[in-house]
Amino acid sequence: MGAVSGFETGEALANEPTLGTTVYRQIRADILACRLMPDDRLRMDALRERYGTGATPIREALMRLEAEALVLLEQNKGFRVAPVSRDQLLDLMRTRAEIESLAVRWSIERGSVNWEADLIAAFHRLSRLPKAATPDSQQINPDWARAHHTFHAVLASGAESPTLAAIREGLFMRTERYVTLSILFKSVPRDDQSEHEQIMRAALDRDAERAAALMRTHVEVTMNKVEASLASLAHGA
Numbered sequence: 001m002g003a004v005s006g007f008e009t010g011e012a013l014a015n016e017p018t019l020g021t022t023v024y025r026q027i028r029a030d031i032l033a034c035r036l037m038p039d040d041r042l043r044m045d046a047l048r049e050r051y052g053t054g055a056t057p058i059r060e061a062l063m064r065l066e067a068e069a070l071v072l073l074e075q076n077k078g079f080r081v082a083p084v085s086r087d088q089l090l091d092l093m094r095t096r097a098e099i100e101s102l103a104v105r106w107s108i109e110r111g112s113v114n115w116e117a118d119l120i121a122a123f124h125r126l127s128r129l130p131k132a133a134t135p136d137s138q139q140i141n142p143d144w145a146r147a148h149h150t151f152h153a154v155l156a157s158g159a160e161s162p163t164l165a166a167i168r169e170g171l172f173m174r175t176e177r178y179v180t181l182s183i184l185f186k187s188v189p190r191d192d193q194s195e196h197e198q199i200m201r202a203a204l205d206r207d208a209e210r211a212a213a214l215m216r217t218h219v220e221v222t223m224n225k226v227e228a229s230l231a232s233l234a235h236g237a
Contacts, residue, residue: 018057019057020060023051024060027065028065031065032070032176032177033142034181037081038082038181040080042062042081044059062079068170068174070177084178086227086231089226093222093223093226095171097216097223099168099171100218101212103159103165107159108158112158115154120200123151127196129141129147131144140180145176153169155200181226181229182225182228195221198214199214
């Protein structure tokens, strides 16, 4: 019993995030939630104070975020949050629509009964959470955001393709920043719950054509909504 306990403790410690990983997650969360806005300068002194740590883990985190295209490193200028643009939005969303549709098709072809159960549970959690942080807020409820991320990840997980999952995850994260911006600037509300439920039901019915079409529409509605918000922002609305 003692040997097993020691092994479990060692395994748990091995799975503990490093300081660099913790800081990376904090900065990434702040970028995706637009607490660090597009084009914001990421000055080392300010980041050290903000996250209460030294320069080394912050620099490690910023290099990882640069690889994810969420941060830019400019010669002689340092780091800044990656900018946003209509062209980038359209490129990301159109690519995401293709990848999400492919992922749901593969999940329907390959997903097990356990995948179905996980999908139902993920939708149930998502459907029980309000999207807004408070009734009159324009901030996304972080619990809803996590549940939303989980729902889409579970939906794609039946494909059992690590490569496809990694591509889908990267696109999802990069587009979420645009979604947050659209909410901050008073975009038109939508019925997310109904859209997610229809996709789930088509997936459970193993109707790949319908599920893929619904997923494509779901992403395109998001794209059009965010594009309108960017246009309003550009015109000072």
